Amino acid sequence: MPQLTMAKALNEGLRKAMEDDPKVVLMGEDIGKLGGVFRVTDGLQKDFGEDRVFDTPLAESGIVGTAIGLAIRGYRPVCEIQFDGFVFPAYDQIVSQLAKMHARSKGTLKMPVVVRIPFGGGIGAVEHHSESPEAYFAHTAGLKVVSCSNPVDAYFMIQQAIKSDDPIIFFEPKRRYWEKAEVDTSMTPDSLWGARVVRPGTDVTLLAYGPMVKTCMDAATAAEEDGRSLEVVDLRSMSPLDYATVFESVRRTKRLVVVHEAPSFVGLGTEIAARVSEELYYEMEAPVLRVTGFDTPYPPSRIEEEYLPDLDRVLHVVDRSLAY
């Protein structure tokens, strides 16, 4: 079994999707010869040609807008947005057009468009390169929003996303691009929409997605030394959201801490807290708590470690949950 980084696993997943379906095309800034700034598309233009893997002009609205037209024409475009902070010029096309086309056409127009976005902080970047904009998209009906947290999921989820007839915003945790795992490409993947218990536990459920899954795993390992058993659930899909798996976990642990890099105010954690309280109010021992980025602009990189939830902050809030 090959050891792949997440970036390489995505690359292999894209390659497989392109081999499986000649209608799959990749488009974005600097994805051809350069292979993308994170090298996720490395070598694909060389192997599939400039018709199927192409560098676009520098305009994100153009990237997504033309992807919509290509989809109407029967293609399955996979758009790369170079960094999270640069998706906003395309926001209008994504929210007003891409998300609504299927409903408006009563299903006549399928929108099998994937918008790949490297997201999140932790790489010491300058402004606009560390954003976590997932809530803006999850809030929009008609879009599906997913994030991989490890190379195995990266390999399969990107292929599943491309096969889906719905438009998908595919968030890639950029600071985990270089983490490795063995990827068995012959296995049958889980559903793209399902959350997954990645570490069973009994005392508190930690719920995360993308980059924070590893942070939660580390926290669970550290907590174990103190005799605490934390369950970690990888959400994987933010929209639709697999509440069945979340409820099942929280029914057992009776405590839930949601962890994400994005700010707390009207974030994914807010939605999850509301639903879980509605469903499990009488069974819980503590309110749903959140560990998130602060409600500030993403700070300069020299203090980003203070902004980002880390092991200490997660355990601090776990303590609070257990203290109820």
Add this chain to the structure above:
Amino acid sequence: MPAKDSPLATATETTPVATSSTAGPELVQLLTPEGERVSHPDYDIDLTDEEYRGFYRDLVLTRRIDVEATALQRQGELGIWAALLGQEAAQVGSGRALRPQDFAFPTYREHGVAWVRGVDPLRLLGLFRGVDNGGWDPIATRFQLYTIVIGSQTLHATGYAMGINKDGAVGDAETGEATIAYFGDGASSQGDVNEAFVWASVYNAPIVFFCQNNQWGISTPTANQTRIPLYQRARGFGFPGVRVDGNDVLASYAVTRKALDDARTGQGPTLVEAFTYRMGAHTTSDDPTRYRLASELEAWKLKDPLERMKAFLYKQQIVDNTFFESVEADADELAARIRKGCLEMPDPDPLSMFDSVYAEQTPLLAQEREEFGRYLAGFQGAHA
């Protein structure tokens, strides 16, 4: 898809075809790559010896800021650096064309403009070191904060210029005000930039759109952004466009000066395309060997903006060796100051991220600040 090897194969007959090292006959030039002073019917200027020397000094100091910053990045002192290597003349020339009352809207690479605008280079380094997202007072310097999101600042510059019109601050050749918006060849594709052209044209805004066509937007060649020379785009929007040799500091100065003066006297916008070359990587994170040939860089090295000015000064016999020595000494001193200042630059207080988010602090942020302050203090207690 445009074929990569024949970038402008389909350009129209009347369009002078420009490859990345030949700009075409329309290029305004006052100084040849060999340092020969040539004249131009529309853009001739008279400069004193002192001014010539001043241009050269700024070119050298600007390059030294850039080289020192690149070295500091390599040594881990900056997170990243976007080098301006090769673009010194376009920036120093256009920057020196600004009058004190004019306002500049830069991208993230305008270190040379910042220098002539009087922004301390250390403030630029602060951004790339990751201690600040702003760094200087844009009102005091009349040099707006760097803008990383491609193209956005062209609309801000246009709006500012509309404000100048509303204030009636155009008309006078001396006191009239103008703005300049910097952007790149890649940026020319952004919707924002094209909207800025429309607005500026419709409102006859006093603005110069200064496009540094350095032939590349990361790995993407200019031919992937446009099929006609960029300066010709202006005509479709209803204002003049001109292509200047961006490696010629005198021409860059003269063309920008005229465009700014046209703007300040109420004649509306101009697009200046400064034809130049990004001699370094896109940023220190980039590896240009993946997408461009070394021979291209070699061809452009023959047009180096500093070398030609140096050759000119020698030929004019308006300098001697002590001049060059004193410029070198100034550069060494500046580099040493930058290095020291960078190494001594303190990290921001973590709690500062909660400040200045709003003009009027919100209860939520005040609470988060308070709680996080207590959380951090708890650690200090534990370690003490």
